[in-house]
Amino acid sequence: MSEHYIIVRGGGDLATGVIHRLFRCGYKVLILECEKPSAIRRKVAFCEAVYDGEAFVEGVLCSRIEDISQCRQVWEKRQIPLLVDPEAACLKTGLDGQTPAALIDGIIAKKNLGTRKEMAPVTIGLGPGFLAGEDVDYVVETMRGHDLGRIIEDDYAQPNTGVPGMVGGVSKERVLHSPEAGIIHVKSQIADLVEKGQILAYVGEVPVPASITGVLRGIIRDGYHVFKGMKIADIDPRKEEKKNCFTISDKARCIAGSVIEILLGEHILP
Structure with a gap:
């Protein structure tokens, strides 16, 4: 694995799908979370490590750390470190003075909670609340439908409608x-x-x-x-889909693919 690393703000279920894919592709990832995450799909959310010290999703273990300096020892164990740092204060020092190669805002707050282009050489916002080219370099569409996963370079993602996506014919x-x-x-x-x-x-x-x-x-x-x-x-x-409670969603996997596309297009390799 190379020396550079990726920071992902947020560890809910959609962000976890992205983080999981990055990890499986060989990227070093650091998750930054708030003090009291409110995930709903907790069985597939790395943010649960805030409470339990660790979270296991589809064969990948995430471990909570108390300081950014602990990242390397977690990576050496083939795990993902999570740091409680809602303001991304660790960016002031970086890891041994090294800033991340890219920063992804996966908080999915439907608004920008402080992510700026200046935070990393490449910045990506997932979902509404970010203007691509101004707030961040790229935005990835998160609304279900034809444009899910679309990479946006000069506009916003579709605004939050407040209406959940259709699952099993129910919204x-x-x-x-x-x-x-x-x-x-x-x-x-x-x-x-x-x-x-x-x-x-x-x-x-x-x-x-x-x-x-x-x-x-x-x-x-x-x-x-x-x-x-x-x-x-x-x-x-869909009662027959009980197993889906423990696996990353199709939506999260689609978004993850777009994030990988952006990183590779920017020559940020694992």
Whole structure:
């Protein structure tokens, strides 16, 4: 493996698909995360290492570190390091004075939370909130449909519609949002088969019933402090797709391919 490395801001399920592909291609990757990630598809999200110290996704282990200087020993173990650094403060010193060859913003916040072109020689934003050519060098489209994965060099990605993509013929009905602000107490586990109306969790004392029958594809971590209207769970109506709870999605893999295309086009090799 070469001496340069890639930084990815965010370790949710879409970013994890990109990170996983980069790692499998031979790139050294460092994940930067916030102090309390709110992933829904937690079984395929490297950000869970923030809480558990490590996260294992499709044969790849991510380990939390406390300082950027620990990256090399994690890479030597053929693992991916994760650092809690929401402001990307580690860029001020870099790794032994070396800045990343590229920086990818995979936070998927639907807005730019501080990523700038000056952060690395090549910068990539995933999804809406970034103007390619100004905020970052490239933007990758994340909306499902014909343009998913399209590489944008001088425009924005499609704006967030607030309507989830279609899965098994179901769109907005498959995603659950918190009815109140408070601490969530989860009663069902990811990959459980759930029935419409079944209580999946409580926010304080307010129940959260399943909106449809299907497989609980994801649910936010137990004990998380949620706000009213926050996305907290995702149900897949296709009961036969239970195994998908533990594998990277087609959407994430598509986006990952576009990121690799950009890096290779910029002559940033593994």
